[in-house]
């Protein structure tokens with residue numbers, strides 16, 4: 309009898325096809341801005357495109373959480389779905405948390421609502437209570453994970469605004485066995501901004517545990533980025549060169565010892581860009597669409613740009629463009645130093661961006677002396693930036709420090725040849741043109757005349773039409789997509 313039964317069972321099992329349903333792993337990315345909802349810098353571009361690239365690969369279920377700033381436009385907000393609300397404690401403060409969601413291209417976005425913290429005029433940062441605002445956000449994310457059963461395998465945090473999230477998770481919430489299983493990645497997009505606050509905020513505001521003080525404190529201040537670097541499972545930054553640079557005090561803004569101590573878990577992965585969003589063949593912002601095989605279209609963009617900006621309409625004069633936040637680490641002092649020497653050549657210069665008054669005033673004043681040759685627009689303007697990326701010939705980005713830099717990649721997509729200093733991601737994305745190989749012009753030392761030398765070399769090359777057209781083609785077809793880079797992130801999550 310027993311035998312018979314066994315036989316039957318074996319038979320039945322044999323007939324059934326073996327189906328193994330492998331559950332997809334989950335990654336949750338958290339940050340303080342994300343395009344297209346809210347963007348002030350490169351972080352928004354990364355959080356607006358890496359998740360989609362990951363979702364497309366289909367190995368992870370991908371979600372993103374950001375604050376629901378009042379600056380997020382109504383056209384988006386009206387699409388968001390209310391998921392629920394509850395209260396949380398930040399130290400002794402009881403605060404409301406509202407949760408909204410939105411799904412797009414297989415990525416699920418969550419928005420944390422609290423008007424006391426996120427309904428502000430103008431900017432999204434730069435308020436006296438920024439520490440409190442992002443500590444609240446971090447705490448809210450942990451509660452949302454629990455209340456909405458999101459429990460990711462990997463929690464990927466970005467920059468100091470999400471550093472408290474790693475600290476809370478690895479300390480106060482560590483007793484929770486579900487939360488304890490979550491592995492964390494902390495990505496540094498710029499080590500200059502660390503989230504430093506007086507030590508009086510330690511318990512009263514952040515509600516951190518006394519036992520972690522030595523881990524979070526640095527030079528007599530609470531340093532959120534330091535705490536996250538120490539506690540995270542994996543540390544990453546946005547290019548291989550920057551990963552090396554931040555081990556050096558010159559680049560590390562006081563964190564080099566901490567980085568060196570944690571170097572065993574540090575990796576550099578170059579950012580990608582959304583190559584469909586930045587594509588002269590599809591771009592509705594630009595005067596005329598084109599690709600690497602129809603460069604006449606780029607010439608039309610140039611002519612229209614010259615007309616629009618009041619530049620002399622001259623086909624054969626190269627336009628050098630600068631599109632940048634006007635702040636010191638972008639290398640603007642080099643440009644200031646040799647400005648007149650650059651303009652002494654038969655070139656045109658276009659500057660778009662805003663930032664420190666010192667640079668805004670310098671460029672605005674200079675433009676007055678070079679009418680028809682130089683145009684300066686003190687604005688952050690997406691529409692105009694595309695018209696410049698497409699209409700210019702050369703893109704100048706001589707940064708003193710540049711963790712990754714995206715503009716050199718965007719310019720490349722539009723066939724505008726980059727000149728960069730060999731630092732951070734600029735060094736990893738642009739290789740010097742040697743006549744045959746290379747996708748731009750580069751210089752190593754932070755020196756104005758070294759920069760001037762390569763600008764002149766670029767101008768000389770520009771006048772050799774055959775060589776220049778080939779260079780444009782190489783530049784336009786260099787792969788700056790997320791494809792390879794997303795694979796690297798997947799590998800990092802897996803490890």
Ligand code: GLC
Pocket residue numbers: 349350351354497498546579710711712713714733
């Ligand atoms: C920061 C860095 C920039 C990088 C961006 C995205 O803004 O300064 O170099 O491209 O983050 O990672």
